[in-house]
Amino acid sequence: MTDIARAAAPAAHPELPVDRLVRRVVAGAVPTRVTTRAPFTGAAVADLPESTPEDVATAYERARVAQQRWAERPVGERAAVFLRFHDRLLARQDEILDIIQTETGKVRKHAFEEVLDVALTCRHYGRRARGYLRTRRRAGALPVLTKAVEVRHPKGVVGLVSPWNYPLALSIGDAIPAMIAGNAVVMKPDTQTALTALWALDVATECGLPEDLWQIVIGDGPVVGPAVVAHADYVCFTGSTRTGRQVAQQAAARLVGASLELGGKNAMIVLPDADLDRAAEGAVRACFSSAGQLCVSIERMFVHADVHDQFLERFLARVEGMRLAAGYGWDADMGSLTSRRQLENVSRHVDQARENGAKVLTGGRARPDIGPLFYEPTVLQDVTPGMAVCAEETFGPVVSVYPFTDVDEVVERANATAYGLNASVWTRDTARGARLARRLHAGSVNVNEGYAASYGSAGAPMGGMGDSGLGRRHGVEGITKFTEAQTVATQRVIPIAAPFGMTDEQWARSLTLSLRIMKTFGVR
Incomplete structure (x- = not known):
């Protein structure tokens, strides 16, 4: 390098609201603690309580109670919380930029990319969620006689494991559509960048998010991560391909879905x-x-x-x-x-x-x-x-x-x-x-x-494709993946079987003729 402009000495990190934020971690009365350090200087940033697998189970219990009440609220009310979050995030961005920089060591303009991403996500799902999640009419088995509708139900409690590199965008950025869809979230952020996620939870609560709906646990990945997956109704993971394979195997063993954003070259x-x-x-x-x-x-x-x-x-x-x-x-x-x-x-x-x-x-x-x-x-x-x-x-x-x-x-x-x-x-x-x-x-x-x-x-x-993962964030799939699709079909006038007075052979011939006619006239 021939022309690097740099500070004469690394800047001391700003004063952060550590004590207020760490109270939101789900941990026992006398937890073990871990100290995080600022990449810029190596100085201590926060003394964090670590959660145990038992704490994770407690977090899920609380989240399930809160989720039932949350799911009963209209989509518009759920979305309104995050439209308010959008405004507070932009108004208080200096707070979170300081935290992101302190925890990750990235420069301010790159930290701002995370603020921008989350604001876009809030606005998008805040405005579009009702359309994405609305009940939809689908083609029935028999035209006119069969009415079929698709209904979207929340999965329940989503287990979300987020990484250290984009601690705001890849934590609350995934939690937003999950919660607007009617779910609760139990999240394990990376310990190094946990304050960022805790700040987002703190502000979301100020914006009207119910207490206990979003739970945050902290701890060593191989210990706390599997516990998060073990209780989840759906798993959302961002991280390495190696760990992603383990998450996928654990989720598959429980027959719960998972979305994984993994590595890239x-x-x-x-x-x-x-x-x-x-x-x-x-x-x-x-x-x-x-x-x-x-x-x-x-x-x-x-x-x-x-x-x-x-x-x-x-x-x-x-x-x-x-x-x-x-x-x-x-x-x-x-x-x-x-x-x-x-x-x-x-x-x-x-x-x-x-x-x-x-x-x-x-x-x-x-x-x-x-x-x-x-x-x-x-x-x-x-x-x-x-x-x-x-x-x-x-x-x-x-x-x-x-x-x-x-x-x-x-x-x-x-x-x-x-x-x-x-x-x-x-x-x-x-x-x-x-x-x-x-x-x-x-x-x-x-x-x-x-x-x-x-x-x-x-x-x-x-x-991603291949070893870069499964599923998608953003768009319609970014919210419907957190839901279960249910078909409600109502049959009218006649059953889907040979009506009275018609043999099964006659019924089969009648259906065969109907299928040919529907194809000829372009019926879908």
Whole structure:
């Protein structure tokens, strides 16, 4: 790195309302406690009570009582709580931005992405939930004679396990549609970022959310996580593919549904007609937002050989001009990694690639002079399939650049991964970009954007294919997955059987003729 602007010393984190928030954790009278630390400085942030599996059972008991009363309220009343939350979130955003930054180490503009995402989710489901959940008329077995309707019922209590990297967007962001659909929620946020979820619960209660409807438990994942799944009527999990498989197996054994958003090794394709300045600017956001600790961030970049050198010149200039800082202002471009484990994983991937012949075009080293968990935004070249950084999810500020010459070839290379979460295509011909997008094995594809266009479209489904998960958040599936569909069918005049005076053979012939007539006249 040649031009990193940084604070002279890491900023002390703001005073946070820890004592008020931790009272909302479901824990025993004398719980064991765990201390969280700020990634910017390593200083202690909060002394948190840890829940036990027995505490999780208690949380479910309370939630089930509250859920029965909540489900009786009209959808509009339930949605109104989160429309109020929308307004308070925007009005009090400085509070939650301070907490998110303190717990994750991300810069303020990246923390604001979470505020924006939750506000969009509140507004979308606050306005659209009644339409998504309304009783719908369906085609009956016999036209006119059979009336069939589809009714949506809440699952009951949703078990929600949320990660540390986007602690607001991926906690209450999933809880909002679950609760508007009439469910209660028992949530286990990651301990490192628990204050963010607790703040959201505190504000939601101020907005009229009933006490006990949303329960939060804290503890070690292998201990508390299975307990959350063990009592849930539906499971919503965001995290690693390895843990996601375990969650899916546990849920399947109980015959309860699950939605899982897991890992990604996301590809970006720059076609020869792309606006290179726009693509280079977008690539910085796509690769290094939240220090690359984003499941939809770009880790593989395929650039057409005709523009490869010109694009790299523009991209590297922007990367080398990024400002890294451990502060709470708006003037930094990238912050810290969140944990020592992430720093070690990023360092391992880059060091192994370098040792095996990859070229570090920029970055490639930790920056303890800025903060204990900082790592420079890193661009690699000449990465080969045997390197961990080629196929494994790095989940850090590292991208590998590959040239290509043929579109069919690049589609095959982009799809050569077990993952399938997000992808990005850059071209001036947006119709061509959309056609190429349909060939990519990814749950969302952005044309002339890295990830924000698809993720920010709250009415469109977002999720992964392959090892990137099951189910979708956002859109109609993002709320109906938290419901059970029930069909109520009413038969009139005659039964669906041979009527009096008609033999079974005559009845069968009559139905055969009716089916032929209905097909001829286009009856569905």
